[in-house]
Amino acid sequence: MNFYEVIKKRCSIRSYKPNPVEEEKLNRILEAARMAPSAANRQPICFVIIKDEKTKQQLKRVYDEKWFYTAPIIVCVCSIPEKAWIRSDGRNYADIDAAIAMDHLILAATEEGLATCWVAAFKVSILKSLLKLPPGMEPIAMTPIGYPQDIPEPTYRKPIEDIVKNI
Numbered sequence: 388m389n390f391y392e393v394i395k396k397r398c399s400i401r402s403y404k405p406n407p408v409e410e411e412k413l414n415r416i417l418e419a420a421r422m423a424p425s426a427a428n429r430q431p432i433c434f435v436i437i438k439d440e441k442t443k444q445q446l447k448r449v450y451d452e453k454w455f456y457t458a459p460i461i462v463c464v465c466s467i468p469e470k471a472w473i474r475s476d477g478r479n480y481a482d483i484d485a486a487i488a489m490d491h492l493i494l495a496a497t498e499e500g501l502a503t504c505w506v507a508a509f510k511v512s513i514l515k516s517l518l519k520l521p522p523g524m525e526p527i528a529m530t531p532i533g534y535p536q537d538i539p540e541p542t543y544r545k546p547i548e549d550i551v552k553n554i
Contacts, residue, residue, distance in 0.1 A: 393497050400502035402536035403458040412499045413460065416532070419495035420464075425484035426472035432485050434492075435518050435526075437461040445517055450509040450529070458502075458531030463514070464489045465524045485527040493530060502535035 388396065417434060425431065437443055443456050455461070464485050471481035493503040506529045514526050 403533035426480035458533035
């Protein structure tokens with residue numbers, strides 16, 4: 388697949404096969420996420436990889452969607468605001484850097500024939516406790532990673548004219 392095919396193919400998957408994800412694939416995906424750009428190259432991010440079934444089941448207190456736990460791996464990307472670059476107006480870029488890394492991760496997973504679904508609707512304080520995140524580390528998004536069971540029809544995207552402003 389070329390880059391544009393990966394972008395067009397990637398979609399949110401909400402059903403996963405129980406097949407394990409090969410370590411080589413996971414390592415390539417994490418390497419792609421590691422290579423993501425970050426403001427001033429501060430890299431204020433951390434990926435928590437969850438494979439343990441007991442921990443995955445405990446995550447139901449954080450995000451209670453049955454399909455989420457059927458994937459063999461769940462990844463939580465976290466930001467570390469105190470390590471991030473801060474713009475002159477005070478804007479901290481930690482969350483943006485984490486989002487860019489997550490995007491690299493989900494696109495790399497697509498290239499590997501794996502599926503993901505970006506999830507941000509979770510209970511932050513419970514997740515921080517469950518994952519034993521140190522103070523100053525903030526969970527930004529989670530995604531299951533696994534082989535897709537079902538692939539939905541493509542979703543609607545606005546026409547380019549509706550999202551681009553030429554000056």
